[in-house]
Amino acid sequence: MTPPVKSSTANILHDPYNLIITGVGGQGNVISSRMIGNMLAAKGFKVTIGETFGASQRGGSVMSHVRISSKAALSPQIPVHRAHMVVSLEPMETLRVLKDYGNQDICVICNTRPTHPIGVISGRLDYPSMAEMEERIKELSRRSWFFDATGMATRIGDPIFANIIMAGALAATGDLPLERSLFEKNLESKFPRAKVILNLKAFDQGYAMI
Amino acid sequence: MATTNIETPPIMTLWWEFRIKGTYVMSILIRGNPGDTHLMMGNEAIVRGALEAGISVAAGYPGTPSSEIIETLARLSPNIEPGNCPDIYTEWSVNEKVALEVAAAASFAGLRSLAVMKQPGVNVAADFLMHLALSGVRAGMVLIVADDPGALSSINEGETRLYAKLMEIPMLEPGNFQEAKDMTCWAFELSERLNMPVLVRTVTRLSHASGNVTLGTLAIPDRRAFFRFDGEVLDPMEGPIMTPPVEIKHCSQLAKLDLAAEIFEDSPFNTYEGPEAPELLIITTSICDLYSREVVNLYELGNRVGILKLGTTWPLPVRTVLERLKTTRKVLFVEEVQPFIEEAVKVLFAGSDMVGPGVAGSGEARSGMAFYGKQSGHIPMFGEMNPERVTRALEAILDLPPGLNEGYRVGQTESLPIPPREISFCPGCPHRASFFSINMVLALDNRRGFTCGDIGCYSMGMLPGGFSTLKTLHSMGSGSGLASGFGKLDRFGMNQPVVAVCGDSTFFHSAMPPLANAIHNNSAFTLVILDNSGTAMTGFQPHPGLTVDTIGNQVPSIDIEKVCRAMGALTRTCDPFDLETTQKYLLDCIKDPEGVKVLILKQACALSPQKRHTRSFEVKVDKELCIGDACGCNRICTRIFSCPGLIWDGENLRAEINEILCVGCGVCASICPVNAIMLKETP
Numbered sequence: 001m002t003p004p005v006k007s008s009t010a011n012i013l014h015d016p017y018n019l020i021i022t023g024v025g026g027q028g029n030v031i032s033s034r035m036i037g038n039m040l041a042a043k044g045f046k047v048t049i050g051e052t053f054g055a056s057q058r059g060g061s062v063m064s065h066v067r068i069s070s071k072a073a074l075s076p077q078i079p080v081h082r083a084h085m086v087v088s089l090e091p092m093e094t095l096r097v098l099k100d101y102g103n104q105d106i107c108v109i110c111n112t113r114p115t116h117p118i119g120v121i122s123g124r125l126d127y128p129s130m131a132e133m134e135e136r137i138k139e140l141s142r143r144s145w146f147f148d149a150t151g152m153a154t155r156i157g158d159p160i161f162a163n164i165i166m167a168g169a170l171a172a173t174g175d176l177p178l179e180r181s182l183f184e185k186n187l188e189s190k191f192p193r194a195k196v197i198l199n200l201k202a203f204d205q206g207y208a209m210i
Numbered sequence: 211m212a213t214t215n216i217e218t219p220p221i222m223t224l225w226w227e228f229r230i231k232g233t234y235v236m237s238i239l240i241r242g243n244p245g246d247t248h249l250m251m252g253n254e255a256i257v258r259g260a261l262e263a264g265i266s267v268a269a270g271y272p273g274t275p276s277s278e279i280i281e282t283l284a285r286l287s288p289n290i291e292p293g294n295c296p297d298i299y300t301e302w303s304v305n306e307k308v309a310l311e312v313a314a315a316a317s318f319a320g321l322r323s324l325a326v327m328k329q330p331g332v333n334v335a336a337d338f339l340m341h342l343a344l345s346g347v348r349a350g351m352v353l354i355v356a357d358d359p360g361a362l363s364s365i366n367e368g369e370t371r372l373y374a375k376l377m378e379i380p381m382l383e384p385g386n387f388q389e390a391k392d393m394t395c396w397a398f399e400l401s402e403r404l405n406m407p408v409l410v411r412t413v414t415r416l417s418h419a420s421g422n423v424t425l426g427t428l429a430i431p432d433r434r435a436f437f438r439f440d441g442e443v444l445d446p447m448e449g450p451i452m453t454p455p456v457e458i459k460h461c462s463q464l465a466k467l468d469l470a471a472e473i474f475e476d477s478p479f480n481t482y483e484g485p486e487a488p489e490l491l492i493i494t495t496s497i498c499d500l501y502s503r504e505v506v507n508l509y510e511l512g513n514r515v516g517i518l519k520l521g522t523t524w525p526l527p528v529r530t531v532l533e534r535l536k537t538t539r540k541v542l543f544v545e546e547v548q549p550f551i552e553e554a555v556k557v558l559f560a561g562s563d564m565v566g567p568g569v570a571g572s573g574e575a576r577s578g579m580a581f582y583g584k585q586s587g588h589i590p591m592f593g594e595m596n597p598e599r600v601t602r603a604l605e606a607i608l609d610l611p612p613g614l615n616e617g618y619r620v621g622q623t624e625s626l627p628i629p630p631r632e633i634s635f636c637p638g639c640p641h642r643a644s645f646f647s648i649n650m651v652l653a654l655d656n657r658r659g660f661t662c663g664d665i666g667c668y669s670m671g672m673l674p675g676g677f678s679t680l681k682t683l684h685s686m687g688s689g690s691g692l693a694s695g696f697g698k699l700d701r702f703g704m705n706q707p708v709v710a711v712c713g714d715s716t717f718f719h720s721a722m723p724p725l726a727n728a729i730h731n732n733s734a735f736t737l738v739i740l741d742n743s744g745t746a747m748t749g750f751q752p753h754p755g756l757t758v759d760t761i762g763n764q765v766p767s768i769d770i771e772k773v774c775r776a777m778g779a780l781t782r783t784c785d786p787f788d789l790e791t792t793q794k795y796l797l798d799c800i801k802d803p804e805g806v807k808v809l810i811l812k813q814a815c816a817l818s819p820q821k822r823h824t825r826s827f828e829v830k831v832d833k834e835l836c837i838g839d840a841c842g843c844n845r846i847c848t849r850i851f852s853c854p855g856l857i858w859d860g861e862n863l864r865a866e867i868n869e870i871l872c873v874g875c876g877v878c879a880s881i882c883p884v885n886a887i888m889l890k891e892t893p
Contacts, residue, residue: 024631026636034420037249037420041422046421046422047420048420048500049419049420050419059631059635059636059675059854060631060633061631072503072507073386073387073388073421073422074500074504075503075504076415076416076419076421076497076500077597079505079508079598079601092629092631095628099628115854115871116854116868117629117632118631118632118674118675118852119629119630119632119674121848121852121853121854121856121857121858122849122850123845123849123858125629125630126627126629132626133626136626150870154870
């Protein structure tokens with residue numbers, strides 16, 4: 001059982017802190033945003049997560065808005081150009097998010113493994129090269145980190161761990177108080193020990209990327 | 211033709227595990243202590259509210275964004291948490307009208323009950339709802355309806371709120387996650403006070419978003435059901451429950467609504483925040499309240515703009531609204547989708563003492579009072595609300611500084627083209643194979659045959675990923691109804707073959723009446739039933755064609771093919787992954803100019819519990835055999851079939867398999883003309 005929210009709060013870099021987790025339907029955005037939200041709600045923050053899922057997201061772009069504040073409940077949509085951090089499970093989706101929510105101070109953690117849209121698979125459209133995308137993301141953000149989280153996750157045993165790797169990386173930025181012990185406690189409420197160990201391995205590998 | 215038999219005991223176990231186990235939210239919902247605060251999805255907050263009200267029966271039909279409510283209740287079955295779980299009967303009904311009837315029966319028998327549906331479901335249930343509103347209910351009965359402004363997961367952005375007015379029933383609109391719980395709980399009390407069903411309207415951005423919710427106490431009601439009917443016909447608690455005598459019942463219904471309006475005047479769900487005499491008064495409701503607050507805080511307008519948030523939106527609390535109108539000269543309505551409150555408030559204002567008889571007689575509005583909103587063009591009449599829409603309206607009404615990030619390097623992102631990510635069928639989805647075959651056969655037949663669509667994942671058959679197969683797409687079951695009509699137009703010279711598709715759940719929901727209609731009226735078309743063994747789009751809810759019920763009990767199933775045959779259709783069943791047989795059967799069907807043919811394409815959804823994490827085949831591209839553009843196949847696998855599990859390797863100019871995404875269905879191997887895609891059966 002997730003521990004109930006306590007009244008004490010640790011530090012968040014901005015109040016409200018606006019985090020966007022983006023990717024492609026099926027990559028596990030929803031799990032990821034809820035896990036991070038639960039960890040912070042358990043610390044006493046007011047958390048609002050806005051997300052779109054359902055049939056419309058089969059293979060489509062998926063975006064979760066995670067908003068953390070010590071003061072008031074916030075709207076489930078971040079106002080345009082007001083995000084602080086983009087955690088992206090797919091490189092092209094990073095650019096899509098930056099276009100609408102980016103600003104001079106935004107930071108980006110980017111999985112470099114592309115998932116090609118149908119238009120690219122069928123040859124109607126071109127997928128930009130990673131070098132081009134990386135260059136553009138760097139121009140459009142204050143700080144950015146790039147690594148192949150899907151590859152790392154596959155080596156741990158399942159590409160879905162890319163989520164956890166990204167969460168570990170986010171924790172390492174120090175923007176939000178996402179301690180490893182809290183993460184472990186959160187996992188233990190849901191998974192058997194063997195799974196917890198794999199998740200922690202993913203978290204640590206992500207943490208090391210920052 | 212062998213079909214996959216999915217109704218075997220091991221599958222039941224899988225199904226059970228997939229649907230019931232491993233949800234930590236459960237423990238919060240049934241063991242969370244009063245006063246504790248948890249992060250909850252809007253739909254979970256609604257469930258907790260219903261549990262705090264002590265419901266005994268819940269029924270619904272799946273539909274995004276409402277599905278998690280019944281899903282969550284279904285997991286609360288007593289065999290999961292003996293001793294902790296309330297004993298609730300939860301049902302995925304065959305359609306929304308039946309769900310409302312099932313819930314009403316519980317109310318009639320003295321048990322609090324919940325009916326849940328997405329907006330279009332209210333259209334289906336509307337006939338019963340009208341009569342239920344008139345007859346009245348007994349124990350508290352709440353209808354939760356989830357609208358989808360902006361059509362995030364729908365093919366419409368229908369408004370439920372007008373039904374409250376049309377059906378003359380009270381309506382509540384939660385504005386945040388806490389209210390989603392609190393209002394749901396209170397709605398039962400209100401329902402019992404009025405002996406009326408109460409409508410609670412939520413929207414996608416509340417139902418699917420999450421926020422902090424502080425829990426209340428769970429009710430432990432006396433759950434004994436008994437239907438009393440011996441009293442006088444007008445006795446709401448003891449008499450029979452029916453709509454006649456209509457005028458007397460209608461009169462009493464209107465009196466109940468007046469009482470509701472009176473109760474709403476003191477409701478804590480209607481709040482005002484802002485200066486006593488604001489320069490601008492925002493009147494808002496639902497999740498739009500959070501957008502309004504966001505923008506007022508962002509622009510630091512708290513001393514100029516006041517926000518009247520209404521939680522009880524039908525009937526409107528007249529005095530509460532008029533008292534606020536008297537404090538201002540400018541009003542902005544922030545709501546979605548239709549100008550529902552906007553119109554109602556303008557009507558209240560026009561009939562109020564704020565408009566003097568002289569002014570009204572001259573046809574002029576009261577000097578100085580300005581209303582802004584959808585009707586003035588300050589907020590669009592369509593689409594969902596967001597902070598930007600509120601900002602633009604405020605910028606037009608008040609003098610505000612321009613947005614902070616206008617100088618952001620947006621131009622540079624636009625210079626790098628970002629291909630759109632069209633939604634499509636999953637890798638290994640049987641629908642891709644089915645639509646591929648339907649297209650092939652209609653093209654081969656060459657009489658401009660076409661396909662009428664229906665509601666489910668297969669609605670995506672209208673998109674390029676589904677080969678743009680669908681040429682009509684409307685409501686549940688309407689593909690078959692349209693096909694029944696098209697199939698009678700031969701006497702006017704129409705000789706195009708007519709195909710309709712529908713899913714297994716949709717078949718039971720609303721395709722059976724049009725099928726009966728077509729057979730009886732001797733219409734000619736082919737109904738292709740895309741049977742993927744569950745209500746896949748919304749998360750594998752069971753339906754009458756399956757051997758499991760909502761909570762995993764083994765139940766009798768209804769065989770779709772036998773039903774169609776008993777109705778008088780010619781039927782055939784095959785596996786859509788077997789392209790050759792599917793196309794042969796389908797060609798037979800459309801070549802036959804007489805009568806209704808039903809082809810059942812049976813193959814479980816790629817995400818179904820029985821298929822998850824399994825592969826039938828290891829798929830590889832033979833690099834010698836695939837010669838890419840030199841082949842003459844014109845890249846049929848990636849360009850036409852375009853399964854996300856396939857990659858066109860632009861460097862080596864050959865097809866490749868995306869090993870992360872491929873689920874090993876093996877269909878692409880039967881498409882390659884040179885057999886370059888190799889299959890190896892997995893152990």
